[in-house]
Amino acid sequence: MLEALRARPWTWSFVGALGAFVATIATLHGQGAAGVATAALALAVFMVLAGIGQMFVITLGPGNIDLSLAANIGLASAVSMTVMNGSDAGIGLGLAAAAGCGLAIGAANYLLIWLLRIPPIIATLSSSFIIQSIDIAYGRGLQIKPPPGFADFTSLQIAGLPLLALLTMLFTVAAAVLLRRTIYGRWVLATGQNAHAARLAGVAVGRVRAITYMVCGVLGGLDGALLAGYFRGANVDIGNEYLLASIAVVVVGGTSVAGGEANLPGIWGASLFMVLLLTMLNTFGAGAGARLLFTGLIIVAVIAFGGGRKTA
């Protein structure tokens, strides 16, 4: 039993999510279980999207990480809302603009890594500083609301399940297929396990890395647009919590920080766990300080208990 759990470290995240859910419902005396579940699914979506992007990057191997995700989400939220300009006709164009903005950021990140031969962490850190400034200068005084159609779309429910959550689940399955069954996905894993061996085996390591940073950028961009729709407006800080959260859900979800080993179901488990944990602490009446404190302690505890296989 324990062996089986060790082999699938992400099971813990689902167990944790379930535990937090049960504790919340118990505090509410069994009231509103469906509401809590729906809200958790809706909020988890944004963490899952950022998490999947970060997961692909982290899987590329030691040192690969995208620290520009928060700034990317912030800028894309502003760009998409500006392009949509409050009219339903602009939704498609706005989403494309958000994706394009993310794609450009991903490409710029990889260009820095490749041209300057610097660790990705410092390349994406520098670019995040610049993106943040662009966003502050561009989004100054910008209070554009999402078009009504787009706002409704982000909070639409089908039989009590948020539509976005269903779409994101489909996307997660697609990402799993991409990772396990396509040449690109196998190349990502091979690069992460041993970049040198992968290169000798004919993997176009550079191209794989470039594509992966762009994939992460696009996911961040789309996440920004959806967040702006869900929270009824773009703002500079909208992505802030998703930088640390994206790394946390990847690791808590059982993806190896050393790379070469990805875990998609774990992203969902960990995201639901993080969201339900916050819901639980809220229902207990915990303030912002206590919520952060417990989130941190639980992340450290999960890592300390489930981790311990760093080989890098």
Place this chain on the structure above:
Amino acid sequence: MTARAPVRLLRSLLPAFSLALVVAAIAWLNPRAMSYFGFNLMLSLALPIALATVAQMFVIAGSELDLSIGSFISFCGCVVATWLDQSPLLGAAILLGGVLVYAGVGALIHLRNLPSIVVTLGMSFVWQGLAILVLPRPGGAAPDWLQTLMSSKPPFLPLPVIGSLLLALVCHLLLMRTGYGAVLRGAGGNATAIGRTGWSLLKVKMALFALAGLFGVLSSLALIGISTSADPNIGSNYSLLSIAGVILGGGEFVGGVVSPVGAVIGGLTLTLAASPLLTFLHIPPDWQIGANGALLILVLAARARFSRPEAA
């Protein structure tokens, strides 16, 4: 071999050269800034940033990374502006406790073989939460002695300059000129070798993290002494800024390649390039963070020019 020596020299001079360049640019834009008063004003925030950078440097010396130093400084700042002011003994004990927790984090990372990025990421939530619990709203007051110290005007050289020189000297002697300093750096370069020679790697990691905690406390003292009151988010930028400072100062993420003098120079360069230079260039403060990003990229581009081609 002979061709490499000048390249290495150039690389090691790069941090000092970039600082000189920034100072020269300021002098050219506004010659009046080149005075005791001007430097005192321009460098007012240099000391906390330099101290945070040195804290980060100790962690990077062990080939680890600390994403929690910023929120740790926030937490310590809140303690300094409340407990240390009202009941100095209790306040000092809590700050010491913080340093011990840092050593404990180092021990946890070593014993469970965990990725430091993730553990310190979790800890950043913990410190942030504790900071909010200590001081929910901006306020508090710096102890009088601290305010007096930080606003003192020593003869000939402004306090930030004297402080930075002293800091660079002390850390240089500690890390580069003592036997145990070499062991500390060696653990980042080749941990196995250090372990085989009979040094306890556990103690090394704990020492590095405790030093980071100690300098984090010093950074918060300097910061609160200048700002005279605290805010639970006061240090939030410092995690990423300190990493940038270490890299600007010629440090490398792996291999125990760090330089205390470089780290202090890196911190000073970030301080000067962010605010005074932009003010004199009449660039709006929106671009402050972006300027730091651009500076990082420029310096790293220059460094890539000087690095050996086979390093990629």
